[in-house]
Amino acid sequence: MRTSIATVCLSGSLEDKLYACADAGFDGVEIFEPDLVVSDRSPEEIRALADRLGLRLEMYQPFRDFEGVAPPLLEDNLRRARERFTTMRRLGTDLMLVCSNVATATVDSDQVSADQLRRLGDLAAEHGVRVAFEALAWGRYIDDYRRSWRVVERADHEAVGVCLDSFHILARGHDPAEIEKIPGEKIFFVQLADAPALTMDVLSWSRHHRLFPGEGSWDLGRFVAHVARAGYAGPLSLEVFNDVFRQADTRRTAEHALRSLVWLEDRAARLPGSPGSLHRIADPAVPSGYDYVEVKAEDTGEVEQLLERLGMTFRGQHRTKPVRLWSAGDARIVLNEQHARDQRPHLAGVGFRVPDAAAVRDRARALAVGPAARRTQAGELEMPGFMAPSGIEVFLNDRDLGGEPAWVAEFEHGRPHVPGEAPGIGGIDHVNVSHGRDAHDEAVLFCTSVLGLESPSATQAAGPHGLVHSQVMRTPDGRVRLSLNVSPAGVTHPDHVALACDDVVAVARRARERGLEPVPVPGNYYDDLRARFALDDAVLATLREHQLLFDRSDAGELWHFYTPRVGGLCFEVVQRVGAYDAYATDNTPVLLAAQDRMDRAVGRRDGPGQGRPDL
Structure with a gap:
């Protein structure tokens, strides 16, 4: 599978991050919106730099607090989305991450959320882009990936799919096995993070203590195997919020991050029943x-x-x-x-x-x-x-x-x-x-x-x-x-x-x-x-x-x-x-x-x- 990383994982300017990711060997990156906002490079210049470096801009993120709102607020949310879609076209990326609403949702209804996502899908299609809906672990109403899939399924729009994030799924203790019930073509994106076993609120846990695969307590190999068996063919992307990584040397962290992805895909490929789409490397030889x-x-x-x-x-x-x-x-x-x-x-x-x-x-x-x-x-x-x-x-x-x-x-x-x-x-x-x-x-x-x-x-x-x-x-x-x-x-x-x-x-x-x-x-x-x-x-x-x-x-x-x-x-x-x-x-x-x-x-x-x- 292709490898990707969210720019939020790294320190430095957006340009520094792109150079580091390319040198480390990543295939693509997710552009974290605040990184673009503070950059003095235009979206066209960032797109050109990524092209020169051989990096694919996999996704633009995040778009927050969209669904489950009253009609007047929905219209303003669609206005915000229209501006973001324009920026995406300038960047040359065709996928936007939409997080489940944590602040402005007032309607707890799958049908209402589906209808609103369908409106967003229509707008996205007009701009030639797609949206990936993600259930945040602290979402006001939608905090379970299975519910986010039900809403996407009910929206029934070719430009609307799901984003599966290992942190939001595993931090809540949800069983990832049901990922295999989601059609692979409707899984638009997969984000990965490990974490230590901690007892704290999930928002603080997520914002400060995520780790790269292999450094925490979760079985991410099994998670990736479920995703691959579902038929997902997109990139495996890292989204790790961690206070240490965001202060450390940019290039070293990028190399460290890619190593974690290579290790993880190899680990998943070795599990019984894993599909051939997962890549294996040389067998480990444990010291005697x-x-x-x-x-x-x-x-x-x-x-x-x-x-x-x-x-x-x-x-x-x-x-x-x-x-x-x-x-x-x-x-x-x-x-x-x-x-x-x-x-x-x-x-x-x-x-x-x-x-x-x-x-x-x-x-x-x-x-x-x-x-x-x-x-x-x-x-x-x-x-x-x-x-x-x-x-x-x-x-x-x-x-x-x-x-x-x-x-x-x-x-x-x-x-x-x-x-x-x-x-x-x-x-x-x-x-x-x-x-x-x-x-x-x-x-x-x-x-x-x-x-x-x-x-x-x-x-x-x-x-x-x-x-x-x-x-x-x-x-x-x-x-x-x-x-x-x-x-x-x-x-x-x-x-x-x-x-x-x-x-x-x-x-x-x-x-x-x-x-x-x-x-x-x-x-x-x-x-x-x-x-x-x-x-x-x-x-x-x-x-x-x-x-x-x-x-x-x-x-x-x-x-x-x-x-x-x-x-x-x-x-x-x-x-x-x-x-x-x-x-x-x-x-x-x-x-x-x-x-x-x-x-x-x-x-x-x-x-x-x-x-x-x-x-």
């Missing part, structure tokens, strides 16, 4: 685990010292680059000093093990994800890479050698891997990535569309500088877990890498013996643990001695501790007991407060408020 985590800095010495104290092993220096490898079990930390002048340690990249790296590369290309190329020399493994929205590089590997990733052989003069060594760190449990609010929704979509990760419910935790919002992205089996964190405005908490082990007490004890001082935990926290979980004195004494944090669920327990930050990074060591599958969110405020005290005590220049050095 972590390949490595990369830390970058001008000098990674502090990080090496920290890893040694945690019990990790130096595996060698890369044979052609200033890059060093440390590992323990299946946990591999790559320390990169290349092109890192003046940079403090920070999380720079994550590698994933995938069954087919080429398939993920092809899927990413179809989703217009930009590559993250790295120079390799003869004999070095080339891996597909991409730049994630938060600025972190993501690389994919499907090649092993001797039980380890093939690229490990490029590191020399270190200690070899010895299977079955003394119990300690065994792998990477999860990775926490901090980024700004403007990158968050795009990062969620990247993880779902490119990597095929799932997104359970979001959480939030209170810190000294405000709430931290967290969205975990994960594989179904939990082998890959990414926690995407949004800090309060002006504050950037450190990223952190959580290392998994089977005996966190032993790891903590040996780390203390090697000189590690973990993030200190206040005594009040252990008093609270006693009250919450009725822990006995011996368990509490062990937790206090090693500055461990604790959580319990019906499935099991989590024992964990944190290292102090180094630059914009810290490490966590976790032990999951039983089938514990959460992240001890109640402990996050303890960590944030402790980190803040440590930062203030030493006056860190890389404390809260400083971002990742390479962004």
Whole structure:
């Protein structure tokens, strides 16, 4: 299907929006009337620019408060419509969106509304245009797409059809399955938006919290499949009102928006019974685990010292680059000093093990994800890479050698891997990535569309500088877990890498013996643990001695501790007991407060408020 976007989704002037949409690869746009009103370009000039850019002007919108009115007001509404139709002809578009009346309707009658829409259809036909009637979720009388279709059906005019908007349908909890009862030729337009699950009035929800497909809680794939099975042959168009998107970079948002549409059509095409009119892209290849985590800095010495104290092993220096490898079990930390002048340690990249790296590369290309190329020399493994929205590089590997990733052989003069060594760190449990609010929704979509990760419910935790919002992205089996964190405005908490082990007490004890001082935990926290979980004195004494944090669920327990930050990074060591599958969110405020005290005590220049050095 063709792709389209309403100009209201983007920041900037109308011209800026058209250029951004064309560069992103959209087929067409909906012209939001206020964007034209404030433009100093005439409708003819906008039409000419769209033609040069190869953009089709799919629809002009919105026309409000038309139907269900008394006769005198109807005549004035028809006068307004006549002026809009003239503007549309100048623009070169032939479809106008008519929203159900929210303000001036006084007659609750399908027949009256149908008669008035028929009058509008006659006027539209005189101008060679059509109208698409949409049921707003807060319409005074018509707030259900099924009723809007009944009215259009009764109007029985070739220039009058319906517009189906996923927000207005799903926000009201209406079943989209009945879309298939509407003849495809009478569905004049389809608008799409996702949204988070919120409890608030639908108008505020709509105006401020819509999201691009794949970022919210709705099954838009099923919605699109219903539309396609009805026989709809027009564009799939995005109409997303969102305070963040309308302030963000225009071109980046347009690229993000198109990616969401490509992903959505592919998702709908994979549903049973979906028609061939829906386009599929390369199959997703869900990661089977972590390949490595990369830390970058001008000098990674502090990080090496920290890893040694945690019990990790130096595996060698890369044979052609200033890059060093440390590992323990299946946990591999790559320390990169290349092109890192003046940079403090920070999380720079994550590698994933995938069954087919080429398939993920092809899927990413179809989703217009930009590559993250790295120079390799003869004999070095080339891996597909991409730049994630938060600025972190993501690389994919499907090649092993001797039980380890093939690229490990490029590191020399270190200690070899010895299977079955003394119990300690065994792998990477999860990775926490901090980024700004403007990158968050795009990062969620990247993880779902490119990597095929799932997104359970979001959480939030209170810190000294405000709430931290967290969205975990994960594989179904939990082998890959990414926690995407949004800090309060002006504050950037450190990223952190959580290392998994089977005996966190032993790891903590040996780390203390090697000189590690973990993030200190206040005594009040252990008093609270006693009250919450009725822990006995011996368990509490062990937790206090090693500055461990604790959580319990019906499935099991989590024992964990944190290292102090180094630059914009810290490490966590976790032990999951039983089938514990959460992240001890109640402990996050303890960590944030402790980190803040440590930062203030030493006056860190890389404390809260400083971002990742390479962004």
